[in-house]
Amino acid sequence: MSARIATVSRDTQETQIKVSVNLDGEGRLSCETGVPFLDHMLDQVARHGMIDLDIHASGDLHIDDHHTVEDLGITLGQAFLEAIGDKRGIYRYGYAYVPLDEALSRVVVDFSGRPGLYMSVDFTRNTIGRLDTQLFQEFFQGFVNHARVTLHIDNLKGVNAHHQAETIFKAFGRALRMAVAEDPRMAGQMPSTKGCL
Numbered sequence: 001m002s003a004r005i006a007t008v009s010r011d012t013q014e015t016q017i018k019v020s021v022n023l024d025g026e027g028r029l030s031c032e033t034g035v036p037f038l039d040h041m042l043d044q045v046a047r048h049g050m051i052d053l054d055i056h057a058s059g060d061l062h063i064d065d066h067h068t069v070e071d072l073g074i075t076l077g078q079a080f081l082e083a084i085g086d087k088r089g090i091y092r093y094g095y096a097y098v099p100l101d102e103a104l105s106r107v108v109v110d111f112s113g114r115p116g117l118y119m120s121v122d123f124t125r126n127t128i129g130r131l132d133t134q135l136f137q138e139f140f141q142g143f144v145n146h147a148r149v150t151l152h153i154d155n156l157k158g159v160n161a162h163h164q165a166e167t168i169f170k171a172f173g174r175a176l177r178m179a180v181a182e183d184p185r186m187a188g189q190m191p192s193t194k195g196c197l
């Protein structure tokens, strides 16, 4: 199998973002988005997904974090779609339950080719650090639309909003890792009776 890597640059009048991804990485993140809590969450995705991420982002943070967070989701999704190639031989589905003390989240992903986000999370605070918790939905919607995945995110328990977010991003990384892993029994076949995804 050829290297599952991709680099995508996306420039708009609101943000300039470059994302490099290696699906078969060592869990390393190099990242400076200007949104510290988002950096902390992307670190979880890289580490628990065993994905290498190299991210350069500069956005219109003088307005707010919205465009930067959303456009990072979009660009990461584009990079994933390119890196994963034709999807032959992968598990396709991935899921994870991740706890952090009182918080527990479940994330399920399907590299279906069909964008769909089903997110059920009631954050107990409106902000974490200075980050608006509404923006997590924008991040995942951007990712889903451009990676063309079905993504179910459920926060099952949680009191502390930092814990809620962290369990979601750790479970997201773990679920991605399972879904993109190569299934030796699939032996390069397409994981769909349709013959394509």
Ligand SMILES: [Mn+2]
Residues within 6 Å of the ligand: 040, 162, 166
């Ligand atoms: Mn933390």
